Amino acid sequence: MSNFPSHAQVVIIGGGVGGCSIAYHLTLLGWKNVVVLERNDLTSGSTFHSAGLVGQLRTSSNLTKMIRYSTDLYRRLHVETGRDPGWREVGSLRLASSPERLEELKRLVAVSALLAYRWN
Numbered sequence: 026m027s028n029f030p031s032h033a034q035v036v037i038i039g040g041g042v043g044g045c046s047i048a049y050h051l052t053l054l055g056w057k058n059v060v061v062l063e064r065n066d067l068t069s070g071s072t073f074h075s076a077g078l079v080g081q082l083r084t085s086s087n088l089t090k091m092i093r094y095s096t097d098l099y100r101r102l103h104v105e106t107g108r109d110p111g112w113r114e115v116g117s118l119r120l121a122s123s124p125e126r127l128e129e130l131k132r133l134v135a136v137s138a139l140l141a142y143r144w145n
C-alpha cells in the first residue's frame with residue numbers, strides 16, 4: 026500500500042472495460058490524478074469472459090454512434106499504446122433463436138436503414 030496515493034481528482038471503482046475506459050477518457054481530457062481501484066486483477070470481472078464481439082448496430086442512434094466510436098478507438102489503440110489489443114475486424118452473423126430475437130433483429134435492421142439514410 027506504500028504506492029497508494031493519498032489524494033486523487035477522481036477515484037473509479039472497478040477496473041473492467043467500463044472503469045478503464047472512463048480512466049482512459051478522463052486522462053485524454055487532461056485529468057492528471059485518476060485512480061482506478063480494482064479488488065482483483067484489472068479486467069478480471071465480466072470483461073475477462075467477454076468474447077470481444079463489437080456488433081455495429083444497436084437499437085438507438087446514440088448507442089450505435091458509441092459503438093462506431095469504439096471501433097475507431099480499437100483500430101488505433103495499438104499505435105497509442107504500442108501493444109496489440111488483438112482487434113480483428115472479421116464481421117459476424119446473427120441468428121435469431123426465438124421470435125423475440127427475430128423481432129429485435131428486425132428492429133436493428135430498421136434502425137440501421139434509418140441511420141444509413143440520415144448519415145449518408
Ligand SMILES: Cc1cc2nc3c(=O)[nH]c(=O)nc-3n(C[C@H](O)[C@H](O)[C@H](O)COP(=O)(O)OP(=O)(O)OC[C@H]3O[C@@H](n4cnc5c(N)ncnc54)[C@H](O)[C@@H]3O)c2cc1C
Binds near residue numbers: 039040066072076
Ligand atoms: C460470457 C460473456 C461473454 C460476453 N461477450 C461479450 C461480447 O462479445 N461483446 C460485448 O460487447 N460484451 C460481451 N459481454 C458483456 C461484457 O463482458 C460486459 O458488459 C462488460 O465486460 C462489463 O464491463 P464492466 O466494466 O461494466 O464490468 P466488469 O468487467 O465486471 O468490471 C467490474 C470490475 O469491478 C470490480 N469491482 C466490483 N466491486 C468492486 C469494489 N467494491 N472494489 C473494487 N473493485 C470492484 C470487479 O472485480 C470487476 O473487475 C460478455 C459477457 C459475458 C459474461
